[in-house]
Amino acid sequence: MLCPQCRQSLVIVECDHVELDVCFDGHGIWFDADELRQLFELAGAAGNGSGLEARFAHLPAHAGPKRRCPRCRARMRHVEAPGSSEQVILDECPRGHGLWFDDGELHEVLSSELDEGDEVLVTIKRYLGSFCEPRKEETPDG
Numbered sequence: 001m002l003c004p005q006c007r008q009s010l011v012i013v014e015c016d017h018v019e020l021d022v023c024f025d026g027h028g029i030w031f032d033a034d035e036l037r038q039l040f041e042l043a044g045a046a047g048n049g050s051g052l053e054a055r056f057a058h059l060p061a062h063a064g065p066k067r068r069c070p071r072c073r074a075r076m077r078h079v080e081a082p083g084s085s086e087q088v089i090l091d092e093c094p095r096g097h098g099l100w101f102d103d104g105e106l107h108e109v110l111s112s113e114l115d116e117g118d119e120v121l122v123t124i125k126r127y128l129g130s131f132c133e134p135r136k137e138e139t140p141d142g
């Protein structure tokens with residue numbers, strides 16, 4: 001599968017039995033259908049996962065460049081998800097293959113659902129490592 005942004009191959013990271021595909025250059029992370037829910041299940045909060053997806057709002061078709069689904073290459077549609085500070089626009093395959101989170105978006109969405117320091121958030125962050133951290137400015141080494 002290819003990164004919707006830079007088209008290089010996504011790298012598979014496995015968190016227990018959930019396989020996620022991430023861009024090596026940190027553009028984002030792909031969740032196959034159901035993997036978001038599985039991740040919450042692993043973290044011991046199955047209810048949060050399904051509750052979260054129920055709150056996604058599909059946006060009307062829009063002009064401009066669209067990203068393509070890494071699985072089927074269909075143009076993805078935008079869905080609006082609640083974020084901790086503002087709404088986050090995610091890309092979703094119209095055929096239901098999954099969801100693409102840009103760098104930093106996963107953190108926004110998770111922190112709107114869970115309190116900072118919540119055990120579930122801590123667990124998910126541990127699974128996902130830096131892919132679940134807030135977007136950071138480049139800092140010099142050291």
Ligand SMILES: [Zn+2]
Nearest residue numbers: 003006023027
């Ligand atoms: Zn990329």
Ligand SMILES: [Zn+2]
Nearest residue numbers: 069072093097
């Ligand atoms: Zn697809």
